[in-house]
Amino acid sequence: MATPIISSSSFLRFFMAFFSVFLCLSLCSFENGFALAARDTKPHPLPHTTHTVEVKSLLPATTCSPSTKGHNINKASSVLKVVHKHGPCSNFHKSSKTSTTTCDEKYHAQILKQDQARVNSIHSRLNHNNNKDPLTQSAATTLPAKSGLVIGTGNYIVTVSLGTPAKQLSLAFDTGSDLTWTQCKACSATQSCYKQREPIFNPFLSASYKKISCTTAACTQLSSIGVQHGCSASTSACLYGTRYGDNSFSVGVFGSEKLTLTPTDIFEGFLFGCGLKNKGLFGGSAGMLGLGRSNTSIVEQTANKYNRYFSYCLPSTSCSTGYLSFGKGGRSSNAVKFTALSTVPLGHSFYGLNVVGINVGGTKLPISSSVFSSSRTIIDSGTLITRLPPTAYNALKAAFRQRMKSYPLTQAVSILDTCYNLSSFKTVSYPKISFVFDGGLTQELDATGILYGVSADQVCLAFAGNMDDSEVGIIGNVQQRRLKVVYDVAGGKVGFAPAGCA
Numbered sequence: 001m002a003t004p005i006i007s008s009s010s011f012l013r014f015f016m017a018f019f020s021v022f023l024c025l026s027l028c029s030f031e032n033g034f035a036l037a038a039r040d041t042k043p044h045p046l047p048h049t050t051h052t053v054e055v056k057s058l059l060p061a062t063t064c065s066p067s068t069k070g071h072n073i074n075k076a077s078s079v080l081k082v083v084h085k086h087g088p089c090s091n092f093h094k095s096s097k098t099s100t101t102t103c104d105e106k107y108h109a110q111i112l113k114q115d116q117a118r119v120n121s122i123h124s125r126l127n128h129n130n131n132k133d134p135l136t137q138s139a140a141t142t143l144p145a146k147s148g149l150v151i152g153t154g155n156y157i158v159t160v161s162l163g164t165p166a167k168q169l170s171l172a173f174d175t176g177s178d179l180t181w182t183q184c185k186a187c188s189a190t191q192s193c194y195k196q197r198e199p200i201f202n203p204f205l206s207a208s209y210k211k212i213s214c215t216t217a218a219c220t221q222l223s224s225i226g227v228q229h230g231c232s233a234s235t236s237a238c239l240y241g242t243r244y245g246d247n248s249f250s251v252g253v254f255g256s257e258k259l260t261l262t263p264t265d266i267f268e269g270f271l272f273g274c275g276l277k278n279k280g281l282f283g284g285s286a287g288m289l290g291l292g293r294s295n296t297s298i299v300e301q302t303a304n305k306y307n308r309y310f311s312y313c314l315p316s317t318s319c320s321t322g323y324l325s326f327g328k329g330g331r332s333s334n335a336v337k338f339t340a341l342s343t344v345p346l347g348h349s350f351y352g353l354n355v356v357g358i359n360v361g362g363t364k365l366p367i368s369s370s371v372f373s374s375s376r377t378i379i380d381s382g383t384l385i386t387r388l389p390p391t392a393y394n395a396l397k398a399a400f401r402q403r404m405k406s407y408p409l410t411q412a413v414s415i416l417d418t419c420y421n422l423s424s425f426k427t428v429s430y431p432k433i434s435f436v437f438d439g440g441l442t443q444e445l446d447a448t449g450i451l452y453g454v455s456a457d458q459v460c461l462a463f464a465g466n467m468d469d470s471e472v473g474i475i476g477n478v479q480q481r482r483l484k485v486v487y488d489v490a491g492g493k494v495g496f497a498p499a500g501c502a
């Protein structure tokens with residue numbers, strides 16, 4: 001059979017696969033999310049190796065003052081505002097009647113559990129690639145039970161417009177996946193949409209919507225990015241099915257549309273998933289914006305204009321805003337220091353970096369660089385907490401605890417095992433942490449990129465160990481906070497600059 005049909009049982013399987021727990025998300029006020037608003041407020045005896053911040057700045061924000069620090073808007077690039085999906089700056093923030101609700105540990109444990117589901121799916125996806133990718137061989141009717149794409153709960157949201165006339169859609173952006181999709185109107189008839197804030201996109205009211213035929217390369221190449229494809233028996237339209245690591249999914253018609261990033265940056269024929277059955281914790285966003293490395297991603301589809309160059313800054317709190325920018329723009333900032341993208345493929349979508357060491361408080365940890373070279377490392381916008389090979393994590397933890405001896409350790413929160421009870425401290429001093437990359441770049445993390453505050457009773461080192469040293473390390477989004485992160489994919493490099501946003 002040349003064009004496999006996605007059978008109804010396969011659609012059913014997508015449904016059945018859905019067991020996500022909404023427990024905390026439905027109970028919590030979103031604004032009590034994981035804001036970590038550390039700022040250097042005072043000089044400290046060892047300013048070169050230590051951050052000193054007020055403890056209360058480490059705790060989730062309850063009120064917000066809008067960020068005044070703007071981003072550098074560059075004429076030759078397209079800049080979108082980035083907000084945290086749980087933040088008061090996002091449209092998704094619930095009206096603040098319930099803003100005094102806190103879920104503290106349960107809420108954070110749930111967030112961290114989702115994060116672990118994403119990491120598990122990244123690991124299992126990379127393991128599949130090491131052996132043989134079952135998605136490339138099988139017809140589109142089965143989804144390997146252990147495969148599954150990266151989790152759908154991206155934490156950061158941008159707003160783009162789709163269709164003619166253009167309709168605004170807020171999408172979670174993800175450097176770990178490639179397909180861009182949004183919920184499409186027909187899902188409401190069958191009650192197969194999750195709740196989103198904006199009206200659901202209606203392709204039938206758009207003059208520029210087209211279905212992609214299932215016989216095209218654009219359709220069949222979906223399997224190379226781990227997305228199932230099939231053929232509608234009645235219309236020969238390309239059907240897609242993508243499942244994320246937390247059993248979120250989107251199934252629908254693969255189509256093309258006019259994508260409007262800014263009033264001057266418009267892309268005709270942008271390939272996207274028009275999701276007819278969607279489930280998951282997408283936090284009120286209308287879908288996903290795939291920024292991965294393979295050729296269905298927005299990075300590839302806009303390569304003629306932006307030459308595979310994009311950058312972002314993830315805000316440090318759920319109150320502040322960052323940006324996602326496409327294109328190099330006029331000036332490149334001198335402050336950006338680059339390291340090479342790994343040339344050895346790591347799955348299809350992921351951006352690999354060559355980490356060789358970690359510094360804590362200005363001192364290089366005693367970790368053999370072979371620990372990093374054998375596990376490899378990716379940078380991911382959608383993973384929250386950085387994951388390290390256990391050998392590296394244990395060295396980091398020991399050095400961090402050594403320097404934090406004057407603070408009382410307290411119980412772990414989910415995967416975070418180095419937590420301090422800071423309730424009787426006004427300020428806290430903790431060591432600076434840097435990643436050392438092959439080629440000489442030492443990139444210091446922002447002060448907000450080291451700790452994860454659940455409450456004053458539990459402020460934790462925001463790193464975790466993998467199960468074993470063979471699993472890939474992941475530089476997560478807490479550690480990217482406030483850094484300007486530049487992806488020069490055509491130039492084969494990724495760069496960083498400090499204090500890119502608030």
Ligand SMILES: *[C@@H]1O[C@H](CO)[C@@H](O)[C@H](O)[C@H]1NC(C)=O
Nearest residue numbers: 217218221224294295296300
């Ligand atoms: C996308 O990638 C696949 C696999 O590498 C390749 O076969 C296909 O030709 C590419 N398509 C485009 C449009 O570049």
Ligand SMILES: *[C@@H]1O[C@H](CO)[C@@H](O)[C@H](O)[C@H]1NC(C)=O
Nearest residue numbers: 410411421422423424457458
């Ligand atoms: C944290 O420390 C405070 C003051 O020392 C104490 O009252 C509180 O019970 C501690 N919290 C936990 C969770 O241990």
